[in-house]
Amino acid sequence: MSRILFVMLHPGFIRYYEGALEGLAGAGHEVRLAFEVSHDKLGANALARRLEAASPRITCGDAPTRSDSVRDFLARLDRSATRSGLARQRGGRREAREHAWESLATTVRLILDYLRFLEPAFARADKLRDRAEKRLPRVYVPVVRAVAAAGGRTRRAFAAVLRAVERAIPTSPALEAFVRGQRPDLLLLTPLIELGSQQVDYVKCARRLGIRSALCVASWDNLTSKGLIRVIPDHVIVWNDVQKTEAVALHGVPPDRVVVTGAQVFDRWFDARPSRSREAFCRAVGLDPDRPFVLYVGSSTFVAPDEVPFAERWIARLRDSGDPTVASLGVLVRPHPANARQWRTLDPRIWPNVAIWPPIDGDPNGPDVHRDYFDSLFYSSAVVGINTSAQLEAGIVGRPVLTVRAPEFAHSQAGTLHFQHLVSADGGLVQAAATLDEHVEQLGRVVRGERDPSEANRRFVRSFIRPHGEDVAAGGVFVGAIETLARMPPPAPRGPSWSTVLARPFAYAAAKAAGVLAEDRPLWVYPLRPAVTAAVWMGATVFWARTAMREHVRPRIKRLRRGAQRARHESAHAVEKRWKRARRRARRALAIANSAVRREQP
Amino acid sequence: MGSELKTHYSKLLDVHLDPIRVNVGGRPVLVVMPDVSRIEGLSVELLATYNRARAEHADACLLTSVEPSHHPLLALEPSDLRIVHADGVSGAWLRLLWRMAAVERRAVDGWSRASRAFRVEWSRELRRQGGDERLPLELRGWLRARARRSLAKAAVPPGATTRFPRRLLRDRVHASLPSGMLAEASATARALGIDPAVPTVTVDVRRRPDTCASVSSWLANRGYCVVRVGEAPDPVPVRATIDLASSRQRTPLLDLFVLSTSRFLVCDSLEAQHVAYLTNTPSLLLNAHDPFSGYPVRDDGLFTLSTPVDLDTGQTLTPDALLHEARLKDVRDCGFRDNTAAEVLAAVQEMHDGVTAGWSTSPGQIRFRDRVAAAGEAMAARVAAAAEWGPDAGFIGDGRLARWQAEGSAS
CATH class of the missing domain: 1.20.5 (Single alpha-helices involved in coiled-coils or other helix-helix interfaces)
Incomplete structure (x- = not known):
């Protein structure tokens, strides 16, 4: 039985692998999940707890804390923030060194990611490019742009230099100790391709410690809409051949390292059955059970930041249609769980037979969520959306899937490569219309049953979701692949090459500079800083001197002064006493003398 | 959505530069160089300059690299103001x-x-x-x-911040296109089916054109020709309209001609409302997101506010909620629900009544205007949106909030 360490960015990624992880645990493997960021966004921690409860062989915990996480790095970039980073990091030299290396690593990775979106393949991906640019300290942006403008050869040479710098960055001892302590037979990572992701360090650790590593590509957009796989792990596990091509062409992964398993995340949809009758479902969601309905699936914030006006226009267009089939269709709106708030502005009551389901304040990880979602897909006559994985799920359930190429979503439709999979991979799963008129026409045809999407859906599912066969569960293939990889002999540990070691002092100088430049301040601040620091320390010296004076010197002076005063006072008093005594004696002597004189006088 | 309401008036003008005053041939001339690349601010800049020149008994001079004949807004010639053409040595x-x-x-x-x-x-x-x-x-x-x-x-x-010059926009400037351009635009309009004998209503609604469908029918039943202009997100033809938005023959000159000859304009953008000030076309602005920026300057102007919705609770708020400082400063928790077709129709009916039978302002509308002016004055020192778009020396505008909304707000 194998020990598997699965490092995830956050517990939300569990939902992509829930079934497969249970399968691995069921096969007797020990699975340890480590989360780099532990947050309860959309109740993701509940998933982790549920998984732990499901099997004693699955344990969850936090990955080691970074001294400069990507989040910290990006927080320092915020010029508008009135709170600034510390002038000096807490901890000793070792922490400062680690901090500098991590700053350099994040900088290099963000530059590589930005450079990627300046490649011709991403010429139309303006929004993706802008997102990558915003994460990068501004001082680097013109440099990267100039390099990109200089042509493909310069771009490649620049990327090679950055990769060499990445190689020169040492792995964190804490991370190494963590991985070594887990003694895994296989290290799995996901998603690894977030912009500036620090998960690369785990790949480097595994390489150094002689542990087999694999990237599990979580979703269909991961290889085209995010960052690069900057250090190639031993294996890359993808859904399908399309992603394999992307991994090879866009990330430089050798084809023999790519393992195609299918999309295990969708296995549940193949075996699912509706939980209630159509009539009961329609009544529960507030739709007319006698009319067919179309399901509108909402998209994520990045894809559709302002989706409600489009949805309203779309519903109005359906209602306004000359085609009675379309005009009387029920409409069920399913907001994207991570982009649900904006849907509060939609008032479904202004149209007949329109409803929002599930309720916006519902628990996205509740026990009935999947059941309700499946029912809504199953009973719908068609599914419409902008660009979301719900369209894939609709295809699996066998529903016709449609979209409209709306100008306000051009950045997330024509501007992303993964949208092209929806509309063109193996004939295309999604029917895309250029205008609402064309869309209404398409919708009318599919609702009336004039166009049967089942063959196109099946073809798409065979190639994109279950490449090993429509009846072969991708989760099983995934578990099999993981077991095979875990059984393979571990690779030989690979330490840094001599050239890397030689380059390290220079890289460290760059790391210190990267740490400073990550603050993203105007360049004139940096030459001014030593003077300001010197002034502050002079001020501190004066302050300390004043404090020392107040606390130590002044009381001593005071004591001395008091002593002196006392001494003076006492000595003066003694002199006076003596003087008085002498005067008394003198007087007495004088008196004696006088009386003697008087006695001698006759 | 930003953390503060958009305050983009100052951004319309790169460097807001008041006109300079010079003497040309013994007469005072106000000289201005409008930024013609930014169509959004141009109409306000022109109108403010013309009105200032008139108030100062001066002529106006526009310094542009674009020939007035190539830019319909620049080609508009005020009838009661002399425009000095800057060419040759004097230019x-x-x-x-x-x-x-x-x-x-x-x-x-x-x-x-x-x-x-x-x-x-x-x-x-x-x-x-x-x-x-x-x-x-x-x-x-x-x-x-x-x-x-x-x-x-x-x-x-x-x-x-640069204030929106409400007072300078209040007075009308009677400007018309040169006869050549007028004839050209008129001929194109006629070719597209716009009959000069039929009263026209221009619709420039880009966000939710569907809400204007019933409006079109209603207007058509009252003998209006409804013309849709502007950049449309999708070419959705609304019944009983002439859709210039999706027409290949559409030009800026044609848009301006249609607007200037219309009985009134129905729009959902400030830019369109501002151009209507220049052409003296009564305007109805729909779905304004704050009560200051969209408040109509002229007495023949009407506007409606989107319904604010608390995004945390889903509760709808009254328009008065938008007069609170905290709401204006941070709108992240506030969404906006567009006016429904019935609300738009009610506003258009009020517009039609105002244009044909004369304007009347209800007590609710007066109270709302007073509240906007008072809130704007009170917040001008603290809230950029109020400072920029708020009252100009106590003047917020002679227009009004649509009656259905003002009365609802008052209650």
Whole structure:
């Protein structure tokens, strides 16, 4: 039985692998999940707890804390923030060194990611490019742009230099100790391709410690809409051949390292059955059970930041249609769980037979969520959306899937490569219309049953979701692949090459500079800083001197002064006493003398 | 959605430059160089200049690199104002004067911008230094206090922003297109089915054109020709309209011609409303997101507000909620629900009544206007949106909020 360490960015990624992880645990493997960021966004921690409860062989915990996480790095970039980073990091030299290396690593990775979106393949991906640019300290942006403008050869040479710098960055001892302590037979990572992701360090650790590593590509957009796989792990596990091509062409992964398993995340949809009758479902969601309905699936914030006006226009267009089939269709709106708030502005009551389901304040990880979602897909006559994985799920359930190429979503439709999979991979799963008129026409045809999407859906599912066969569960293939990889002999540990070691002092100088430049301040601040620091320390010296004076010197002076005063006072008093005594004696002597004189006088 | 309501008036003009006053041939002339690349601010800039020139009994001179005949807004000729055409030596001289004034203004602006930037960075640096735990506690506190002071000094006081010149837009300028352009536009309009004998209503609604479908039918039943202009997100033809938005023959000149000859305009953008001020077309602005920016300046103007919705609770708020400082400063938790077709129709009916039978203002509308003016005055020193778009020396506008909304708000 194998020990598997699965490092995830956050517990939300569990939902992509829930079934497969249970399968691995069921096969007797020990699975340890480590989360780099532990947050309860959309109740993701509940998933982790549920998984732990499901099997004693699955344990969850936090990955080691970074001294400069990507989040910290990006927080320092915020010029508008009135709170600034510390002038000096807490901890000793070792922490400062680690901090500098991590700053350099994040900088290099963000530059590589930005450079990627300046490649011709991403010429139309303006929004993706802008997102990558915003994460990068501004001082680097013109440099990267100039390099990109200089042509493909310069771009490649620049990327090679950055990769060499990445190689020169040492792995964190804490991370190494963590991985070594887990003694895994296989290290799995996901998603690894977030912009500036620090998960690369785990790949480097595994390489150094002689542990087999694999990237599990979580979703269909991961290889085209995010960052690069900057250090190639031993294996890359993808859904399908399309992603394999992307991994090879866009990330430089050798084809023999790519393992195609299918999309295990969708296995549940193949075996699912509706939980209630159509009539009961329609009544529960507030739709007319006698009319067919179309399901509108909402998209994520990045894809559709302002989706409600489009949805309203779309519903109005359906209602306004000359085609009675379309005009009387029920409409069920399913907001994207991570982009649900904006849907509060939609008032479904202004149209007949329109409803929002599930309720916006519902628990996205509740026990009935999947059941309700499946029912809504199953009973719908068609599914419409902008660009979301719900369209894939609709295809699996066998529903016709449609979209409209709306100008306000051009950045997330024509501007992303993964949208092209929806509309063109193996004939295309999604029917895309250029205008609402064309869309209404398409919708009318599919609702009336004039166009049967089942063959196109099946073809798409065979190639994109279950490449090993429509009846072969991708989760099983995934578990099999993981077991095979875990059984393979571990690779030989690979330490840094001599050239890397030689380059390290220079890289460290760059790391210190990267740490400073990550603050993203105007360049004139940096030459001014030593003077300001010197002034502050002079001020501190004066302050300390004043404090020392107040606390130590002044009381001593005071004591001395008091002593002196006392001494003076006492000595003066003694002199006076003596003087008085002498005067008394003198007087007495004088008196004696006088009386003697008087006695001698006759 | 940003954390503060959009305050983009000052952004419409790169460097807001008041006209310079010179004497040409013994007559005073107000010279201005409008930024023709930014169509959004141009109509306000032209109207403000014309009205200022009229108030100062001066002529106006527009310095542009574009021939007026190539830009319909620049081609509009005011009938009661002399426009000095700057060409030849005098033109070169006026351009030189303008550039000198612009350089001076830019230098002042640049200096104040640089000084603000320096103060912000200085504040951050002091905070950074104050974060060093090796320093004495009192010194760190002192550094933070200095940082706060520096940041406070760096902030632009809301009152210092460029104000939307409401008062200067209040008076009408009677301007018309030159006869040649007029004939050309008229012929194109006629070819597209716009009959000059039939009263026209222009619709420039881009966000939710579907809400205007019933409006079109209603207007058509009253003998109007409804013409849709503007950039449409999708070519959805609304019944009983002439859709210039998706027509290949659409030109800026045709848009302006249709607007200037229309009985009124129904729009959902400030830019369209501002052009209507220049052409003296009564306007109905739909779905304004705050009560200041969209408040109609002219007495033949009407506007509606989107319904604010609390995004945390889903509760709908009254328009008065948008007059609260906290809401104006931070709109992240506030969404907007567009007016329904019935609400738009009610507003259009009020517009039609106002245009045909004369305007009347209900007590609710008067109360709302007073509340907007009072709130704007009160917040001008603290809220940039109120300072920029709010009352201009106490004047918010002669227009009104749609009656259905004002009465609902009052109740």
